[in-house]
Amino acid sequence: MESSPIPLNDLAWQWQKIEQKFMPEFHELVKHGHFCLGPAVDQFEKEFANFVNSPEAIAVNSGTSALHLALIVAGIKPGDKILVPAQTFVATVWAVLYIGAIPVLCDVEKDTGNIDIADAEKRLQPGTKAIIPVHLYGQPANMQKIMAFAEKNNLIVIEDAAQAHGAKFQGKNVGTIGKLGCFSFYPGKNLGALGEAGMIVTADKALAKRLRSLRHHAQEERYIHNELGFNYRMEGIQGLALSHKLAHLTEWTDMRRHVAKRYLQGLKDLPLTLPEIIHDDHVYHLFVIRTPKRDALRDHLNAQQIATGLHYPVPLHRQPCLKHLACATKSFPHAENFSSQGLSLPIYSGMTDTQTDRVIKAIHQFFEKE
Numbered sequence: 001m002e003s004s005p006i007p008l009n010d011l012a013w014q015w016q017k018i019e020q021k022f023m024p025e026f027h028e029l030v031k032h033g034h035f036c037l038g039p040a041v042d043q044f045e046k047e048f049a050n051f052v053n054s055p056e057a058i059a060v061n062s063g064t065s066a067l068h069l070a071l072i073v074a075g076i077k078p079g080d081k082i083l084v085p086a087q088t089f090v091a092t093v094w095a096v097l098y099i100g101a102i103p104v105l106c107d108v109e110k111d112t113g114n115i116d117i118a119d120a121e122k123r124l125q126p127g128t129k130a131i132i133p134v135h136l137y138g139q140p141a142n143m144q145k146i147m148a149f150a151e152k153n154n155l156i157v158i159e160d161a162a163q164a165h166g167a168k169f170q171g172k173n174v175g176t177i178g179k180l181g182c183f184s185f186y187p188g189k190n191l192g193a194l195g196e197a198g199m200i201v202t203a204d205k206a207l208a209k210r211l212r213s214l215r216h217h218a219q220e221e222r223y224i225h226n227e228l229g230f231n232y233r234m235e236g237i238q239g240l241a242l243s244h245k246l247a248h249l250t251e252w253t254d255m256r257r258h259v260a261k262r263y264l265q266g267l268k269d270l271p272l273t274l275p276e277i278i279h280d281d282h283v284y285h286l287f288v289i290r291t292p293k294r295d296a297l298r299d300h301l302n303a304q305q306i307a308t309g310l311h312y313p314v315p316l317h318r319q320p321c322l323k324h325l326a327c328a329t330k331s332f333p334h335a336e337n338f339s340s341q342g343l344s345l346p347i348y349s350g351m352t353d354t355q356t357d358r359v360i361k362a363i364h365q366f367f368e369k370e
């Protein structure tokens with residue numbers, strides 16, 4: 001049977017769900033010229049704060065900008081050392097580098113791919129000021145361990161929740177457990193804009209006030225600039241689109257969970273490593289399996305028009321932009337394992353059982369042939 005390609009993600013499906021309600025409001029927004037910040041962004045900030053149960057949410061123009069401003073208001077200075085996992089998207093360290101602070105890369109847990117606190121402890125050194133746990137692939141990092149470790153060592157915790165909108169650790173939303181939490185609304189994220197966007201959440205009113213000023217050329221009062229500012233404002237159109245999508249997010253996340261459950265069941269007898277699910281509140285931004293035959297499996301799926309992804313094929317300790325850190329590859333065995341063996345399968349809201357079963361069947365075929 002000839003069947004259509006299965007993508008890694010399906011943003012057109014999401015657009016269909018919001019288009020009708022979105023378009024008339026978009027026309028109004030354009031008519032009123034609310035392009036940068038404005039009422040749609042104010043509204044989305046309130047809704048998102050409510051969604052993650054945070055007292056404050058500050059909208060910005062990307063997840064990278066969110067991390068940058070979060071580190072600034074956390075008081076991170078040039079030369080400060082910041083613990084970050086070695087297996088993540090590079091943006092996690094950009095903010096550290098923008099400030100002139102020093103990333104201290106840590107290995108990840110063997111099963112989850114999230115930062116390994118036992119390893120972080122070994123890498124602690126004088127001048128370490130903060131830790132940036134990433135809730136990788138949508139699964140909460142162990143925030144209980146991280147908060148205890150941070151408290152003991154007087155570290156600020158800034159969560160990179162770019163992949164984990166709505167994920168919870170012991171009933172608390174990720175992003176709201178540390179001092180500051182950063183989200184990305186890059187189109188492919190679980191909650192994605194029609195372009196670039198991001199958010200910082202915090203319970204600290206003073207930090208929130210400074211963040212609102214910093215994103216807007218550091219002005220609380222028009223044309224009075226109290227410090228070095230940024231143009232990190234969220235666009236009105238993004239706030240509007242994100243409000244419309246947020247209304248569906250719980251339902252859309254359940255659809256991802258449904259796909260994940262089907263994969264976990266359908267692939268369980270095969271000689272591959274399935275994602276280790278520690279938390280029921282995983283939001284499955286990505287579904288990453290691991291096998292030493294990753295590249296051959298990828299070719300096999302590709303030949304059947306099933307898209308796959310690599311998240312991420314080169315860990316941070318081997319990135320050219322970080323070679324000045326002179327990291328020894330051998331001290332990141334688990335990050336190495338994820339990067340060399342990990343394969344992201346299609347997972348998205350709107351994915352049908354027929355599609356999921358086709359992926360499962362194709363993977364079975366691959367291992368039968370072996």
Ligand SMILES: *Cc1c(COP(=O)(O)O)cnc(C)c1O
Nearest residue numbers: 062063064089091092162184186
């Ligand atoms: C996407 C992502 C970011 C950056 O977000 P942008 O909105 O693309 O700037 C940061 N960290 C992680 C882990 C991400 O996945």
